[in-house]
Amino acid sequence: SQTIHQWPATLVQPVGSPLSLECTVEGTSNPNLYWYRQAAGRGLQLLFYSVGIGQISSEVPQNLSASRPQDRQFILSSKKLLLSDSGFYLCAWRPLGGLSAFFGQGTRLTVV
Amino acid sequence: AQKVTQAQTEISVVEKEDVTLDCVYETRDTTYYLFWYKQPPSGELVFLIRRNSFDEQNEISGRYSWNFQKSTSSFNFTITASQVVDSAVYFCALSHGYNFNKFYFGSGTKLNVKP
Numbered sequence: 001s002q003t004i005h006q007w008p009a010t011l012v013q014p015v016g017s018p019l020s021l022e023c024t025v026e027g028t029s030n031p032n033l034y035w036y037r038q039a040a041g042r043g044l045q046l047l048f049y050s051v052g053i054g055q056i057s058s059e060v061p062q063n064l065s066a067s068r069p070q071d072r073q074f075i076l077s078s079k080k081l082l083l084s085d086s087g088f089y090l091c092a093w094r095p096l097g098g099l100s101a102f103f104g105q106g107t108r109l110t111v112v
Numbered sequence: 113a114q115k116v117t118q119a120q121t122e123i124s125v126v127e128k129e130d131v132t133l134d135c136v137y138e139t140r141d142t143t144y145y146l147f148w149y150k151q152p153p154s155g156e157l158v159f160l161i162r163r164n165s166f167d168e169q170n171e172i173s174g175r176y177s178w179n180f181q182k183s184t185s186s187f188n189f190t191i192t193a194s195q196v197v198d199s200a201v202y203f204c205a206l207s208h209g210y211n212f213n214k215f216y217f218g219s220g221t222k223l224n225v226k227p
Contacts (some may be wrong), residue, residue, distance in 0.1 A: 024167055032213060043116075043203065044157075047215055050212070059214075088155060099164075103157035111183040 002027035006104030013111055019064075019078035021107050023091030026072065033074040034092040034101060035066055044090065050074060053107045086111045114139050116206050118218035122151045125194050126226050133189040135204030141165070143209025146180065146187045151201040151220070163187065165209065194225045 006023045013019060025031050032051050036044040046059045048066035055056050063082050067075045074091060091104040115138040125131045137146065148160040161171065163180050173176045175192045191198055204218045 034213075043217040044205075044215075045217075046214060049213045057213070088157075090157065092157075094212060099207075100147065100159055100162050101215060102159055103149070106155040108155070 002093075002095070002102070004091060004093055004102060004104040006107060007044045008107055009105065010108045011110070013081050013109065015083055016080050019076070019081050019109070021076040021089055021091075021109075023076075023104055024072055025093045028093070028095055029061055029071060030096040031072065031093040032096070033068060033072075034094070035074065035076045036090045036092060036103075038088040038090060038098070038106075041085070048076070081111045083111050085109065114141075114206055114208070114214075114216040116204050116216050116218035118202075118204055118221050120221045121219070122222040122224065124224040124226065126128075127196060128193050130190060130192050131194050131223065131225075133191075133202050133204075135187045135189065135218060137185050137187065137204070137206045139185075139206060139208075141209050145207045145209065145212075147205040147207070147215070148178065148187075148189050149203045149205065151203060152171065153200070157203065160189075192225075196225050196227055199223055199225045 003026045019100050034049045035047045037047055038044050049057050050068040052058045053068055064078050088108050090106045094101045117136045143167045146163045149157040151157050177190045179188045184192050199218045203220045203223045206216045
């Protein structure tokens with residue numbers, strides 16, 4: 001069966017520090033991968049998606065970047081965090097040819 | 113433009129009551145997909161259901177049922193005989209029929225089921 005792992009679960013970082021959140025999917029090949037952000041009390045905002053290794057589509061211009069170094073690995077990064085980067089970050093995957101997305105457990109990021 | 117509206121920010125019910133969560137969507141696509149996800153306190157989004165725009169049949173899964181009405185652009189979710197474990201934030205979402213990479217989520221409805 002397929003599983004998605006996302007870590008860390010929680011993170012507190014000072015303003016101006018770098019960020020690296022990692023997401024991996026097991027049990028599938030060529031998944032589409034996604035990073036979403038959920039601000040407090042709000043819906044989910046799509047940040048990036050990837051249809052293959054090295055292929056990244058950015059939905060919202062911002063302080064963040066994404067990379068996909070391996071087929072089932074998706075990384076969200078920042079060189080310098082801002083206070084506004086605080087939120088709940090969710091990684092998701094969709095099987096090749098599938099219609100539904102499945103989510104990881106999320107990372108709660110607090111920038112102080 | 114794609115848009116999903118969940119007008120109910122928070123709902124509180126007592127256990128065993130029935131509750132309906134509303135979802136209204138906007139799209140110009142003729143083919144699209146609608147989804148419901150559950151987000152328990154742990155944070156992970158749990159997939160509940162997917163419907164395509166050509167299938168207006170209502171669906172029932174145990175205590176859960178979904179009412180899809182294209183005439184009113186609504187995809188409402190009813191929980192019958194609610195339980196404390198149903199307490200969560202529920203999200204309705206919409207995707208294009210031609211680009212499954214873009215999901216448009218509503219702002220969510222927080223459901224509190226009290227014992």
